[in-house]
Amino acid sequence: MTKLFFDESVILMEVNGETKEAVLEEMGNNLIQKGLVKDSFVKAVIAREKEFATGLPTAGVAVAIPHTDVEHVNTKTISVGILKKPVAFGIMGEEEETVNVELVFMLAMDETHSQLALLQKLMEIFQNEETLKYLMKETDATRIKETIEQQIDFTTL
Amino acid sequence: MEQTKKKQVLVACGAGVATSTVVNGAIEEMAKEHKIKVDLVQIKISEVGSYVDTADLLVTTAMTKKEYPFPVINARAFLTGIGKEDTKQQILDELKK
Numbered sequence: 001m002t003k004l005f006f007d008e009s010v011i012l013m014e015v016n017g018e019t020k021e022a023v024l025e026e027m028g029n030n031l032i033q034k035g036l037v038k039d040s041f042v043k044a045v046i047a048r049e050k051e052f053a054t055g056l057p058t059a060g061v062a063v064a065i066p067h068t069d070v071e072h073v074n075t076k077t078i079s080v081g082i083l084k085k086p087v088a089f090g091i092m093g094e095e096e097e098t099v100n101v102e103l104v105f106m107l108a109m110d111e112t113h114s115q116l117a118l119l120q121k122l123m124e125i126f127q128n129e130e131t132l133k134y135l136m137k138e139t140d141a142t143r144i145k146e147t148i149e150q151q152i153d154f155t156t157l
Numbered sequence: 158m159e160q161t162k163k164k165q166v167l168v169a170c171g172a173g174v175a176t177s178t179v180v181n182g183a184i185e186e187m188a189k190e191h192k193i194k195v196d197l198v199q200i201k202i203s204e205v206g207s208y209v210d211t212a213d214l215l216v217t218t219a220m221t222k223k224e225y226p227f228p229v230i231n232a233r234a235f236l237t238g239i240g241k242e243d244t245k246q247q248i249l250d251e252l253k254k
Binding site for chain 1 (some may be wrong): 170171175182202231232233235237239243
């Protein structure tokens with residue numbers, strides 16, 4: 001298992017995209033530039049989002065967790081995108097319903113069955129209204145990084 | 158009361174990687190807590206067809222339009238926390254049948 005890559009460079013404070021495709025492209029291209037994912041990642045993640053939507057209505061700020069198959073990933077990472085304006089994403093498990101997403105956690109995972117702890121802790125963030133609202137308000141990427149690191153506790157993974 | 162047959166529960170998402178892992182973990186925990194033996198199978202939603210003869214229940218985060226001979230429960234609640242207790246109860250009810 002490779003170590004999870006996570007620093008300020010994968011935290012995008014102002015994602016400009018106004019459609020889900022534009023958001024995924026912007027965030028995915030950043031990961032490609034950093035060599036964390038392969039060139040095929042963006043296309044794959046957009047296609048996957050279209051087929052299996054990942055928007056999640058939560059108690060606080062709606063989130064999306066776009067991801068795709070492991071073969072497009074070089075190094076495991078979680079990219080965080082704070083959207084300038086809410087963007088409609090399909091709701092996971094629904095046919096047509098959408099939700100206005102403000103926070104995107106793009107998951108680039110490199111193994112199929114081994115990330116339970118990481119994902120469970122990430123989902124705990126989604127269930128914490130206070131943390132979600134804080135992430136939207138915070139303007140300092142380092143503090144966002146620290147908050148997420150604290151919540152997910154990378155040292156135990 | 159002793160269970161006669163271990164139930165086969167399919168846990169599926171789009172890729173069989175991310176969200177099904179979380180749901181799988183939650184059901185495992187729940188089954189242990191209630192001392193129910195269950196055969197959990199984590200798959201991609203596209204693979205459900207191979208299990209129509211053996212499965213007792215499908216728990217999924219992906220959308221499925223197809224009709225199956227077993228009940229289908231939406232598992233989004235395990236990710237967002239909203240309605241989680243209801244979803245757990247639904248699954249439990251099926252497992253105890």
